Amino acid sequence: MSYPYQIKTLDAYKKAYEESVNNPEKFWAAVAENFVWRKKWDKVLSWDFKDYNVKWFEGAKLNITENCLDRHLEKNGNTPAIIWESNNPEEPHRVLTYKELHFKVMQFANVLKNNGVKKGDRVCIYMSMIPELAIAVLACARIGAIHSVIFGGFSAKAIADRLDDAKAEFIVTSDGGYRGAKNIPLKSVIDDALVENKTVKRVIVFTRTRTPVSMIKGRDVWWEDEIKKVEAQGNPDFPAVEMDAEDILFILYTSGSTGKPKGVVHTTAGYMIWANYTFVNVFQYQQGQVHFCTADIGWITGHSYIVYGPLSAGATSLMFEGIPTYPDAGRFWDVVDKHKVNILYTAPTAIRSLMGFGLEYVNGKNLSSLQVLGSVGEPINEEAWQWLYKNIGKEKIPIVDTWWQTETGGIMISNLAGVTPQKPSYATLPLPGVQLVLVDEKGDEIKDSHVQGNLCIKAPWLGIIRTTYGDHERCKQTYFSTYKNLYFTGDGSYRDKDGNYRITGRVDDVLNVSGHRIGTAEVENAINMHAGVIESAVVGYPHDIKGQGIYAYVIFDNTHGDPNLSKQDIIQTVSRIIGAIAKPDKIQFVPGLPKTRSGKIMRRILRKIAEGDTNNLGDTSALLDPSVVDVIKEGKIK
Numbered sequence: 001m002s003y004p005y006q007i008k009t010l011d012a013y014k015k016a017y018e019e020s021v022n023n024p025e026k027f028w029a030a031v032a033e034n035f036v037w038r039k040k041w042d043k044v045l046s047w048d049f050k051d052y053n054v055k056w057f058e059g060a061k062l063n064i065t066e067n068c069l070d071r072h073l074e075k076n077g078n079t080p081a082i083i084w085e086s087n088n089p090e091e092p093h094r095v096l097t098y099k100e101l102h103f104k105v106m107q108f109a110n111v112l113k114n115n116g117v118k119k120g121d122r123v124c125i126y127m128s129m130i131p132e133l134a135i136a137v138l139a140c141a142r143i144g145a146i147h148s149v150i151f152g153g154f155s156a157k158a159i160a161d162r163l164d165d166a167k168a169e170f171i172v173t174s175d176g177g178y179r180g181a182k183n184i185p186l187k188s189v190i191d192d193a194l195v196e197n198k199t200v201k202r203v204i205v206f207t208r209t210r211t212p213v214s215m216i217k218g219r220d221v222w223w224e225d226e227i228k229k230v231e232a233q234g235n236p237d238f239p240a241v242e243m244d245a246e247d248i249l250f251i252l253y254t255s256g257s258t259g260k261p262k263g264v265v266h267t268t269a270g271y272m273i274w275a276n277y278t279f280v281n282v283f284q285y286q287q288g289q290v291h292f293c294t295a296d297i298g299w300i301t302g303h304s305y306i307v308y309g310p311l312s313a314g315a316t317s318l319m320f321e322g323i324p325t326y327p328d329a330g331r332f333w334d335v336v337d338k339h340k341v342n343i344l345y346t347a348p349t350a351i352r353s354l355m356g357f358g359l360e361y362v363n364g365k366n367l368s369s370l371q372v373l374g375s376v377g378e379p380i381n382e383e384a385w386q387w388l389y390k391n392i393g394k395e396k397i398p399i400v401d402t403w404w405q406t407e408t409g410g411i412m413i414s415n416l417a418g419v420t421p422q423k424p425s426y427a428t429l430p431l432p433g434v435q436l437v438l439v440d441e442k443g444d445e446i447k448d449s450h451v452q453g454n455l456c457i458k459a460p461w462l463g464i465i466r467t468t469y470g471d472h473e474r475c476k477q478t479y480f481s482t483y484k485n486l487y488f489t490g491d492g493s494y495r496d497k498d499g500n501y502r503i504t505g506r507v508d509d510v511l512n513v514s515g516h517r518i519g520t521a522e523v524e525n526a527i528n529m530h531a532g533v534i535e536s537a538v539v540g541y542p543h544d545i546k547g548q549g550i551y552a553y554v555i556f557d558n559t560h561g562d563p564n565l566s567k568q569d570i571i572q573t574v575s576r577i578i579g580a581i582a583k584p585d586k587i588q589f590v591p592g593l594p595k596t597r598s599g600k601i602m603r604r605i606l607r608k609i610a611e612g613d614t615n616n617l618g619d620t621s622a623l624l625d626p627s628v629v630d631v632i633k634e635g636k637i638k
């Protein structure tokens with residue numbers, strides 16, 4: 001495949017950017033010509049940020065899997081679409097060519113259909129990183145069902161809430177999943193999630209770990225048995241269901257500053273082109289290269305840069321079941337060496353953790369296939385950037401620092417590998433179509449350079465969130481009400497004199513722990529479920545490996561024994577309610593929380609104490625009881 005819209009020079013970038021701003025409809029219509037449509041659009045774009053409404057390519061008809069699979073069959077049918085590397089280095093890897101993946105997706109679309117799945121139905125997918133996860137995602141897209149992938153680290157309670165919110169009727173899972181030394185009992189977690197569920201009719205279970213599972217008659221079926229039935233039916237074809245450009249492709253739940261996760265909705269055409277366009281341009285993908293994105297498909301990064309971006313570009317996408325440190329800290333480099341990986345897209349937290357193990361795990365591995373390195377999920381600190389640049393890239397290959405969000409569908413700010421300048425710890429420049437503004441607290445645009453502000457976007461891009469599932473008002477409130485006529489990212493940013501952006505982190509109550517978004521209110525709600533907890537407040541603090549750690553201040557009814565045991569109980573509670581990813585790193589029992597006279601917790605103070613900056617707490621005169629601050633300071637957990 002060739003990509004006529006691939007930007008190859010700095011001047012071409014500047015020109016493309018200008019055109020995308022001056023004449024977005026013309027610009028994106030030209031890009032859209034490179035995709036497969038059943039019917040072309042009547043109108044490229046209509047939008048309004050006030051009542052929030054965005055439509056791209058209205059009137060167009062397509063199916064994203066025809067773009068990700070069918071269109072590659074003739075010329076690239078034998079090209080590997082997915083190379084899969086097991087958690088266990090001894091287990092043979094798997095390769096699925098475009099032809100094979102196409103066949104398997106059609107087969108599984110037939111399974112879905114046989115089990116009653118129709119266009120528009122919500123299918124929840126809870127699996128580990130095996131090719132069948134990608135197959136299930138694509139099969140949903142083929143039939144027009146809405147997939148909602150839930151990361152394998154979420155607990156039964158977290159899944160139950162998401163199933164309810166999406167009113168999901170179907171689940172695809174596996175018996176268990178391997179992740180490092182762990183074997184996660186996925187089906188059993190699903191069983192717990194279904195105890196009070198009223199909507200789910202069918203659970204399809206793939207065999208991965210051969211863990212014993214309970215299969216409920218009438219509800220649960222085995223993936224393998226269902227495939228046999230399709231084989232017996234004789235006709236494996238499954239013509240793609242025609243979708244409107246703005247039909248929902250998927251829901252993906254993410255955390256915000258309230259306690260309840262939001263179902264971010266992405267639709268078909270705009271998302272597809274955005275994932276593809278950003279993939280082809282940021283990584284400068286060349287046909288034949290092996291692209292290795294280390295994210296999990298349970299997060300947006302996996303959706304856009306393991307599945308939809310690469311496959312719509314006819315690329316080879318490497319999917320890895322394991323973790324960077326299993327069986328040892330050289331695993332990434334073994335995978336790069338073994339599969340001759342050309343592009344490695346990973347997260348700062350992984351880099352920082354590997355740095356700690358030393359170079360003996362890197363030396364001796366052949367990394368000469370690498371041509372582009374990428375980072376996503378949180379600000380990459382200069383030290384991690386330099387380590388990556390020197391030891392992995394051997395000072396020869398570009399690093400793209402890509403800033404974006406679940407809500408943006410694809411990369412928004414990044415250098416284009418080898419094409420536009422890179423600058424350590426800067427995501428650098430916006431992609432075509434991305435119109436950034438920095439605003440001050442009042443919402444006034446800050447036009448100068450060398451400034452810091454809240455990062456907003458003033459016009460829609462192709463991959464913008466369309467709604468929060470089932471609650472459009474919430475979408476309006478969350479993203480479009482803080483500043484008039486602007487999409488607010490929730491991030492702060494600095495801009496240098498050349499217009500480069502350096503993201504400084506969230507300015508709302510959202511934490512970024514190992515690149516995972518976690519709302520402080522969600523963690524507080526979970527802690528408060530523990531019978532002994534009276535009240536709690538959660539803040540982030542700098543953590544060497546995770547980026548941010550979770551610090552919980554808890555007022556505890558501590559009359560029943562050992563406080564350390566009680567802290568373990570609280571951690572257990574959070575694991576049950578959200579999942580292990582949200583476990584507090586530090587818990588401090590406190591007699592009270594610093595509150596204003598109107599009862600509002602002053603988190604600024606708690607944040608400072610957690611950061612260890614106790615001499616600089618600012619004005620505490622508004623507090624109802626300033627003495628509580630001294631007690632909290634004294635009890636700070638080191």
Ligand code: WTA
Nearest residue numbers: 376377378379401402403404405406503517
């Ligand atoms: C943060 C992940 C700095 C940011 C794709 C954002 C980053 C949140 C970067 C979204 C980056 C992501 N530099 N910060 N390159 N990439 N972030 O929804 O705070 O899981 O708002 O999407 O991650 O996290 P999400």
